[in-house]
Amino acid sequence: MAKPIINVEEVSFSYDSKSSAKVIGDISFAANEEEFVSVIGPSGCGKSTLLRIMSGLIKADEGKVLYKGREITEPISEIGFVFQDFALLPWLTNLENVKLGLSRSRLDDSEKEKRAAKLLQQFGLKEFDDAYPNTLSGGMRQRVGIARAVASNPRVILMDEPFSALDELTAETLRKDVERMLRSKKIAVDSVIMVTHNVEEAVELSDKIVVLSDQPSHVKKMREVRMKYPRDRHTKAFQDMVDVIERDLGRSK
Amino acid sequence: MSLLQLIGILVLDTSASWLRMFVALALSVVISILIGILAARSEKAERVILPIVDIFQTLPILAFFPFVIFVVVGVLPGWMGVDAAVIFLIVTSMLWNMIFGVYEAVKTLPTEYGEVASLYKIGLLKRLSKLYIPAAIPRLVEQSELSWAIGLFYLVTSEIFSTGNSNYSVTYGIGVALTQLATSGNYTSYIIGFAVFVVFIVATRYLFFRSIELHVEKRGIIIKQRHRLHAGIMHRFRLFRELERIAMPRQRRHERKPMQSAKTAAQELHPLKSHKWYKYTIAGVVVVILLYLLGAFSPTYLNYEGLAFISLIYSFARIWLVFAVILLVSVPLCVYLIFIAKRNAAQFMSLFQILASIPATIVLPIIALAVVGFPHSGEIVAVLVFFLSGIWYVVFSVMADARSIPEEIFEVKGLFSVKGMNAWKNIYVKSVLPGIITGGITAIAAEWNASIVAEYFTTTGVGNGAVLSTVGTGIGKLLDTSLASGNLTLMAIALINLTIMIILINTFVWKKLYRRVSEVYK
Numbered sequence: 001m002a003k004p005i006i007n008v009e010e011v012s013f014s015y016d017s018k019s020s021a022k023v024i025g026d027i028s029f030a031a032n033e034e035e036f037v038s039v040i041g042p043s044g045c046g047k048s049t050l051l052r053i054m055s056g057l058i059k060a061d062e063g064k065v066l067y068k069g070r071e072i073t074e075p076i077s078e079i080g081f082v083f084q085d086f087a088l089l090p091w092l093t094n095l096e097n098v099k100l101g102l103s104r105s106r107l108d109d110s111e112k113e114k115r116a117a118k119l120l121q122q123f124g125l126k127e128f129d130d131a132y133p134n135t136l137s138g139g140m141r142q143r144v145g146i147a148r149a150v151a152s153n154p155r156v157i158l159m160d161e162p163f164s165a166l167d168e169l170t171a172e173t174l175r176k177d178v179e180r181m182l183r184s185k186k187i188a189v190d191s192v193i194m195v196t197h198n199v200e201e202a203v204e205l206s207d208k209i210v211v212l213s214d215q216p217s218h219v220k221k222m223r224e225v226r227m228k229y230p231r232d233r234h235t236k237a238f239q240d241m242v243d244v245i246e247r248d249l250g251r252s253k
Numbered sequence: 254m255s256l257l258q259l260i261g262i263l264v265l266d267t268s269a270s271w272l273r274m275f276v277a278l279a280l281s282v283v284i285s286i287l288i289g290i291l292a293a294r295s296e297k298a299e300r301v302i303l304p305i306v307d308i309f310q311t312l313p314i315l316a317f318f319p320f321v322i323f324v325v326v327g328v329l330p331g332w333m334g335v336d337a338a339v340i341f342l343i344v345t346s347m348l349w350n351m352i353f354g355v356y357e358a359v360k361t362l363p364t365e366y367g368e369v370a371s372l373y374k375i376g377l378l379k380r381l382s383k384l385y386i387p388a389a390i391p392r393l394v395e396q397s398e399l400s401w402a403i404g405l406f407y408l409v410t411s412e413i414f415s416t417g418n419s420n421y422s423v424t425y426g427i428g429v430a431l432t433q434l435a436t437s438g439n440y441t442s443y444i445i446g447f448a449v450f451v452v453f454i455v456a457t458r459y460l461f462f463r464s465i466e467l468h469v470e471k472r473g474i475i476i477k478q479r480h481r482l483h484a485g486i487m488h489r490f491r492l493f494r495e496l497e498r499i500a501m502p503r504q505r506r507h508e509r510k511p512m513q514s515a516k517t518a519a520q521e522l523h524p525l526k527s528h529k530w531y532k533y534t535i536a537g538v539v540v541v542i543l544l545y546l547l548g549a550f551s552p553t554y555l556n557y558e559g560l561a562f563i564s565l566i567y568s569f570a571r572i573w574l575v576f577a578v579i580l581l582v583s584v585p586l587c588v589y590l591i592f593i594a595k596r597n598a599a600q601f602m603s604l605f606q607i608l609a610s611i612p613a614t615i616v617l618p619i620i621a622l623a624v625v626g627f628p629h630s631g632e633i634v635a636v637l638v639f640f641l642s643g644i645w646y647v648v649f650s651v652m653a654d655a656r657s658i659p660e661e662i663f664e665v666k667g668l669f670s671v672k673g674m675n676a677w678k679n680i681y682v683k684s685v686l687p688g689i690i691t692g693g694i695t696a697i698a699a700e701w702n703a704s705i706v707a708e709y710f711t712t713t714g715v716g717n718g719a720v721l722s723t724v725g726t727g728i729g730k731l732l733d734t735s736l737a738s739g740n741l742t743l744m745a746i747a748l749i750n751l752t753i754m755i756i757l758i759n760t761f762v763w764k765k766l767y768r769r770v771s772e773v774y775k
Contacts, residue, residue, distance in 0.1 A: 135772070
């Protein structure tokens with residue numbers, strides 16, 4: 001059996017600690033080695049919060065998250081994070097933004113700079129080291145965001161709706177690029193966990209899909225997706241899988 | 254004199270000051286409604302009004318006070334002339350952001366309203382009373398409170414200024430009363446007077462402005478509380494943009510190519526690298542020729558020019574050094590309060606708001622007396638008053654910036670463990686850079702304004718005739734002394750120098766910084 005990298009164990013959470021109205025009911029699942037896991041659910045079910053709990057940014061009310069058996073209590077360098085709205089610092093150049101991802105690293109400044117420049121090049125942004133994020137298109141900005149997330153060589157990347165702030169065409173290109181880079185080990189990680197509300201996107205990228213229910217959310221279904229990469233959205237197998245997930249979610253077609 | 258009598262007199266004095274303020278406010282409301290609506294409704298008027306408003310907003314209008322009072326009292330002698338000059342001055346301090354408030358409120362009205370009005374052929378007067386004025390009122394109320402605070406500074410400063418010359422002295426007024434009390438060594442009374450003044454400020458805020466706001470809100474018009482102090486300051490930015498659009502329409506079209514590559518965008522962010530040095534050389538040559546002609550025409554005028562220029566350099570150095578100190582104090586303070594201490598920030602904010610609403614020049618008499626006999630006492634007074642005049646603008650705009658930073662930035666900070674120097678350099682200080690610039694523009698203007706009393710403080714008009722505190726050289730001092738000696742030419746030359754310098758700094762420092770910052774920060 002594949003080794004688990006991230007274990008989510010009976011996690012629950014409510015925004016207001018006094019009220020008993022839970023956002024996240026009781027969630028458990030694992031992301032194993034070499035696995036791309038998507039967490040999908042209706043809006044407002046606390047997906048993003050769950051991801052932040054996994055990253056160590058937020059504390060769960062109950063339950064815990066383990067990274068290779070170690071409990072996560074604060075953000076660690078082994079876990080990278082990609083934001084929905086990129087969360088780049090507008091006052092830093094793209095290079096400085098990526099360098100910020102190396103804040104924990106012991107490398108000296110010039111080495112950090114070299115590494116950041118190399119990453120930007122890998123993400124097709126060679127010319128844009130000294131440009132500021134707001135001069136870039138959304139797709140380019142998210143590339144900087146991903147470069148920053150992988151700068152410290154994390155073993156796991158958490159992605160919070162990474163393509164949903166982009167227009168469909170840009171999103172498709174970036175999705176393909178990310179998928180290719182993961183497969184070719186240009187982004188060398190043990191596991192990726194992505195939160196999304198887009199079923200096609202989940203089916204296109206994931207080995208496993210965790211379907212969440214409405215608030216208080218719990219795991220409704222766990223689906224393995226066994227199709228060769230790159231996946232073609234127009235095949236019947238793909239569409240069947242999409243239908244299965246849609247039914248799991250309770251969305252009728 | 255009994256305590257009750259003293260308080261009674263002080264209340265009367267403050268009421269006299271407040272009467273000037275309310276007259277000025279009423280005038281400002283009427284003028285700003287007319288001008289603001291005109292600018293919003295007519296493109297031609299807009300093109301003229303906006304740049305004028307922009308220049309006046311950044312000019313230290315108090316520096317013109319000696320000139321204004323000279324002219325007005327010449328026409329209208331006695332207390333009426335002095336009061337008219339003071340009120341005129343307060344209006345010029347209150348007006349600009351109010352015009353902008355009205356302009357923006359009317360400009361951003363959905364076009365459907367105007368269409369409905371023209372569909373039903375609603376007349377101009379009805380359109381004003383039913384549509385434009387009601388639409389402008391919430392912003393006008395919001396801006397009035399800001400204007401009041403600015404006007405108070407002008408009021409107190411001009412009253413204190415007026416004590417310097419018996420021809421131009423305001424008879425009743427809290428600024429005058431406090432100067433008299435301080436110079437007569439009556440410190441207990443001074444403190445009581447100060448307390449009366451603060452009570453008036455707080456009462457006006459809560460009884461007058463708050464009740465108007467409540468009234469406006471009750472009628473279903475919400476005033477945005479959030480941006481209150483910041484809003485007026487932020488206009489300057491929009492203004493610059495507007496000015497740019499008008500001043501260089503051709504260039505703008507060039508720059509705004511739709512498919513601009515990031516590389517050229519990055520290069521544009523370094524505007525100092527522009528290759529326009531030949532223009533500056535030509536400008537320099539022209540200035541030298543003009544000065545030569547001036548010297549040939551009248552050596553006296555050239556001397557005046559030299560004097561004005563040297564004075565300007567001294568004041569400039571003083572004001573910008575104080576500004577540097579303000580930054581060194583206020584930026585770390587605000588960053589600490591908002592980003593690090595977090596929880597207590599709200600309490601500090603209300604304390605700051607009360608402190609900031611007290612015009613810095615009101616403490617000038619007491620500072621001047623406290624440092625009498627110290628070496629360089631005149632410099633100490635000027636520097637302290639400059640500091641107090643400017644710091645709150647920076648504090649508030651930096652705080653407003655710091656508070657509006659999205660939560661995600663802190664998540665990034667946590668995720669990548671950005672700490673210590675790294676956090677100060679890459680997150681804290683840079684995140685408030687726009688606030689430093691907006692605050693800086695206003696803080697520097699406030700310092701220039703304060704210079705006409707802070708660089709040269711005398712109470713000839715009300716007391717013993719001594720010059721209480723003076724710097725060696727300075728433009729504020731030059732303006733004051735040229736008024737005292739009735740040298741209108743020297744005063745005019747000094748004002749021209751000052752105005753040109755302010756415009757140059759706006760163009761070459763603030764506007765460049767602004768453009769750079771506005772492209773980087775969305």
